[in-house]
Amino acid sequence: GAVVSQHPSRVICKSGTSVKIECRSLDFQATTMFWYRQFPKQSLMLMATSNEGSKATYEQGVEKDKFLINHASLTLSTLTVTSAHPEDSSFYICSARSVAGRTDTQYFGPGTRLTVL
Amino acid sequence: KQEVTQIPAALSVPEGENLVLNCSFTDSAIYNLQWFRQDPGKGLTSLLLIQSSQREQTSGRLNASLDKSSGRSTLYIAASQPGDSATYLCAVEVLNGQNFVFGPGTRLSVLP
Numbered sequence: 001g002a003v004v005s006q007h008p009s010r011v012i013c014k015s016g017t018s019v020k021i022e023c024r025s026l027d028f029q030a031t032t033m034f035w036y037r038q039f040p041k042q043s044l045m046l047m048a049t050s051n052e053g054s055k056a057t058y059e060q061g062v063e064k065d066k067f068l069i070n071h072a073s074l075t076l077s078t079l080t081v082t083s084a085h086p087e088d089s090s091f092y093i094c095s096a097r098s099v100a101g102r103t104d105t106q107y108f109g110p111g112t113r114l115t116v117l
Numbered sequence: 118k119q120e121v122t123q124i125p126a127a128l129s130v131p132e133g134e135n136l137v138l139n140c141s142f143t144d145s146a147i148y149n150l151q152w153f154r155q156d157p158g159k160g161l162t163s164l165l166l167i168q169s170s171q172r173e174q175t176s177g178r179l180n181a182s183l184d185k186s187s188g189r190s191t192l193y194i195a196a197s198q199p200g201d202s203a204t205y206l207c208a209v210e211v212l213n214g215q216n217f218v219f220g221p222g223t224r225l226s227v228l229p
Contacts, residue, residue: 045163108219 003027004096006109013084014117021079021112023094028107029074030096035067038091047092050077084116119144121209123220130197131228138192138223140207145185148210152181152192155204155222164205165192197227 003026013019023033033050048058048069056069066088068080077096081088093111120143130136140150152164165174165181167190173182180193190207208219 004030004094004107004109006092006094006112008112009110010113010115012115012117015085016083019081019084019114021081021092021094021114023077023079023096023109025075025096025098025107028096028098030077030098031074032097033071033077034095034097035069035077035079036093036095038093047079081114084114086116089114089116119147119209119218121207121218121220123205123207123223125223126221127224127226129226129228132197132199134197134227135193135195136197136225138194138205138207138225140190140192140220142188142190142209142218145188147185150181150183150190150207150209152179152190153206153208155206194225197225199227199229201225201227 005024005026007022011019023035031052035047035050037045037047046059047062047067048056050056050069050071052071052074056064056071058064058067066082068082069077070080071077077094079092079094091111091113093109095108098107122141124139124141128136128138142150147169149166149168151166154162154164164179165176167174167181167183169185171183173180178195181190183190192205192207194201202225204222204224206219206222
């Protein structure tokens with residue numbers, strides 16, 4: 001089946017630094033990728049929708065200047081957390097949408113655990 | 118390795134019926150279990166979150182139960198409506214929060 005990878009799986013950084021998370025669709029082209037985050041003991045929340053070649057659409061309450069999303073190719077989307085702070089510590093998961101024929105399916109990455117010290 | 122399965126893969130029911138979706142996971146050492154709804158071309162909508170220490174959660178017409186020892190969860194939908202038509206995913210978070218393991222989903226169609 002289709003596979004979506006994320007890198008890194010875990011990252012620990014100091015406050016004020018920027019962290020880039022990659023989301024790759026390994027065996028299909030994804031025109032749309034979704035980024036989610038989940039804080040401890042909370043549900044997964046959609047952050048933004050990333051469309052290849054265009055600007056991402058951010059959900060209400062998500063700062064687009066802080067969470068930079070780039071979807072430069074059909075197999076790669078990146079999420080950069082700029083000037084990270086401890087409150088940004090969270091689990092970030094991406095999903096990639098595969099549209100093949102009449103099938104419209106979304107595949108999820110394994111997630112990235114970000115810890116900001 | 119944690120594996121999550123969902124039964125049935127697809128379900129079509131007439132409006133008004135009560136229905137049950139099943140989720141099974143192979144490793145009972147989980148942090149929590151979540152049920153999601155996914156509409157075509159859309160992101161996930163979290164429906165219910167059950168912590169490993171809990172046995173059930175309710176939200177409106179939805180009730181989810183968790184039996185961690187047997188590796189099972191059920192999502193009960195009461196008085197189904199056409200607007201409930203979507204794919205329902207369950208996902209388990211393994212201990213230490215390393216990753217989520219999602220089930221393949223149940224595609225539900227509620228016919229008016």
